[in-house]
Amino acid sequence: MKKIIAIVSVAAAIGAAAIVGLSMQTAGGKTGEVTSGRSLFDYPATTGNIDPVLSEGIEVTPRLLEHGEWVFRGLCIGCHGASGDGNGAVWELGDLYAKDHKLPRKPRDFTEAVYKLRSTPSGSLPTDVDLFKSISRGLIHEQDMPAFKFLPERDRWAVVAYIKTFSDRWEEEAEWQEDPIEITDPPPPDEDSIVAGKEVYALMQCEQCHGPVGKGDGPSAPGLEDDAGLPIVPRDFTDATQFVGSSDPKGIYQTFTTGLDGTPMPSFADFLDETQRWQLVWYVISLRPEFDLEATRTQMMSATKGKQVAEASMEQ
Secondary structure, eight states, X not given: OHHHHHHHHHHHHHHHHXXXXXXXXXXXXXXXXXXXXXXXXGSOOOOSOSSOSOOSOOOOOHHHHHHHHHHHHHHTHHHHOTTSSSOOHHHHTHHHHOGGGOOSSOOOOTTTTOOSOOSSOTTSOOOHHHHHHHHHHOSTTTTSSOOOTTSOHHHHHHHHHHHGGGOTHHHHTGGGOOOOOOOOOOOOXXXXXXXXXXXXHHHTTTHHHHOTTSSSOOTTGGGOBOTXXXXXXXXXXXXXXXXXXXXXXXXXXXXXXXXXTTSSOOOOTTTSOHHHHHHHXXXXXXXSTTOOHHHHHHHHHHHHHHHHHHHHHHHO
């Protein structure tokens, strides 16, 4: 415990000292422009949500960036570092003071602006909502980055704006940013779709990394590295808490479609059609010990019927 306290204390000290000279840059999102229409307190103060209440996007103002820097200093700098390169004190000093509690993966390097979780095609920057959801949900059941949904929504939006100041990609690629992929409602699974998904699993050689029954123990697993040359462990599909993003059908479909940039996990968008991707989704979900095919089908069909009834009543 003393070692952990030491790391946190050193991180706070380094953060307080190093942040003093950190320049404020324009975080422009898609436009690269700073606007001045919305007050910080016009943003929602909602807590506990992963999907944002605010849907029309953020207006990047000096006040929003200032607040984002303040939140970053208090909660993010220990891991991500004063310059946002992922070399915070918690990561850098882990080997010296707390090897048994060192982070399993290096914190995100915001200067590279390469993100695993995106609703956009592989190679594209994430949307602001993508960043908001990652901050809110956390990563891998809080083993890496904890969930920050306890923060007021305005604080999370401010951090989104601020972390974008660490990379020029947001301005340089603004005109070429691709739109998010479209994800339809998932088709209810049946025995045929799961069998077909198993065939897709074999076709794409998923077992090489994830193993024959999806436990992340394939023959290629021990030697896998991310783009930074650091070891990376394939996902254990049998444990939904180990998913880096959302573990529901749409979240898994998004991963299969966009890939996880910076890792060996590719996009299947150019190799599998929509039907095959949904089949693979349901096969992967079926590997969970708690999966119940009939219960899942019944629940989904009931939800679909309820949605249709609601839509019909609105049209009357």
